[in-house]
Amino acid sequence: MPPLYCGVDFGTTNSTVGLCEPGGMPSLIALEGEQVTIPSALFFSIEDGNTYFGRAAVFEYMDGAEGRFMRALKSILGTSLMKETTQVGRDRMTFQGLIGRFLRHLRTRLEAETGGIPESVVLxxxxxxxDEDETADRTAQDQLEAAARAEGFRHIEFQFEPVAAAMHYERSINGEELALVVDIGGGTSDFSVLRLSPDRARANDRRDDILSTSGVHVGGTDFDRQLNIAKVMPNMGLGSRTTDGKRHLPVWYFNDMATWHKINQLYTAKTLRDIQALAREAAEPEKLGRYEHLLRNRSGHRLAAQVEKAKIELTELSATEIRLKETGLSLKIPVTRDEFEIAAAELVLRIGAAIEEALNKAGVRADAIDTVILTGGGAQVPAVLSAATAKFPDARIAQSDQFGSVGLGLAVDAARKFGAAR
Known part of the structure; x- marks a missing residue:
């Protein structure tokens, strides 16, 4: 049986694992039932002591099981949080250990699929x-590599996610193309200008074909956050004043409650006391009562999931509602696509600027781009789609697999890198 080489796309929101043999067709393995994608989420159950992953983790949390829910861990890489520990049941764990726990689950699924563990992997x-911190960026990669190595991956290479998406697309073309890859992920947006062709695809080293890369720390969870802050958090007390009208309530409580990877840090006795104290001096204490409900019932991620759901609905609809109904709290907040786009305008501008940076670094004009390759769930947001394509009216717009193209491309890259070394 020919050797299989592995690519792992550990994403902020979803993850995939691809396999490929040299010269073969890549495929994604089933990670949860028949699903080839798995939400990058963990739930540590206090009730039964088990650890749940992916959709099962989301279900346990949404169903109200008592435990600790973790999501968007990739966003923590390279930040100061990676130096801290967090309480998980009776234990305190490092965030690197939590990431490793999720990678271990992917490794287990890989072993079940192949009967062994490929020691060589492209992440x-x-x-x-x-953004704008090369030292922290290198530290983030080192942290991810250390987590993967601790889980049994011995030979580890890295590939830029937009480059991997291009490698998957390249298998479908017949001639030379100059392509711009737009990869809007859960936590980051990445852009690459590359030369693609069937002949170039056979090369093991593609560095000369990568004309430029640029990126910005903006992704789907940031769009969720801005929508949450604009439409939901004012119902929890954001923007409220004290009864004497002299000052606004501190904003960081509300900003953190709208930020996926910071929500768990709010579930402390001190934060609860702070909110109760703010309610006593707030002009609108009933709003702080809603915030207190989120803390007492650990409902922050349930609320964030409903915000994410509304964001996705606004891809097709001009208006929808953000709803959360549970004992003690009932929210029904109308939101329009226009309101969402106003809330997200600064993020879209940053994406547009990063696209311009990729073109400038490559030394090419927009009209030289033959194909724009779109990948990542965030690329479907209408304002983002417009920003990504408006400069290229004559280019082909290639809608690749939203969640699978990077994992497939990483597997292709692994087969080239490691297969050539055999």
Whole structure:
């Protein structure tokens, strides 16, 4: 049986694992039932002591099981949080250990699929884990590599996620193309200008074909956050004043409650006391009462999931509602696509600027781009889609597999890198 080489796309929101033999067709393995994608989420159950992953983790949390829910861990790489520990049941764990726990689950699924563990793996990485900080960016990659190595992957290479998406697309073309890859992930947006062709695809080293890369720490969870802050958090007390009208309530409580990877840090006795104290001096204490409900019932991620759901609905609809109904709290907040786009305008501008940076670094004009390759769930947001394609009216717009193209491309890259070394 020919050797299989592995690519792992550990994403902020979803993850995939690809396999490929040299010269063969890549495929994604089933990670949860028949699903080839798995939400990058963990739930540590206090009730039965088990650890749940992916959709099962989301279900346990949404169903109200008592435990600790973790999501968007990739966003923590390279930040100061990676140096801290967090309480998980009776234990305190490092965030690197939590990431390793999720990678271990992917490794287990890989072993079940192949009957063994490929020691060689290409891991995907954004162009920038951390914006404008090369030291932190390198630290983030080192942390991810250490987590993977601790789980049994011995020979580890990295590939930029947008480059991997291009490698998957390249298998479908017949001639030379100059392509711009737009990869809007859960936590980052990455852009690459590359030369693609069937002949170039046979080369093991593609560095000369990568004309430029750029990226910005903006992704789907940031769009969720801005929508949450704009439409939901004012119902929890954001923007409220004290009864004497002299000052606004501190904003960081609300910003953190709208940020996926910070929500768990709010579930402390101190934060609860702080919110109760703010309610006593707030002009609108009933709003702080809703925030207190989120803390007492650990409902922050349930609320964030409903915000994410509304964001996705606004891809097709001009208006929808953000709803959360549970004992003690009932929210029904109308939101329009226009309101969402206003809330997300600064993020879209940053994406547009990063696209311009990729073109400038490559030394090419927009009209030289033959194909724009779109990947990542965030690329479907209408304002993002417009920003990504408006400069290229004559280019072919290639809608690749939203969640699978990077994992498939990483597997292709692994087969080239490691297969050539055999």
């Amino acid at each position: 995907g990485r954004p162009v920038h884990f951390v």
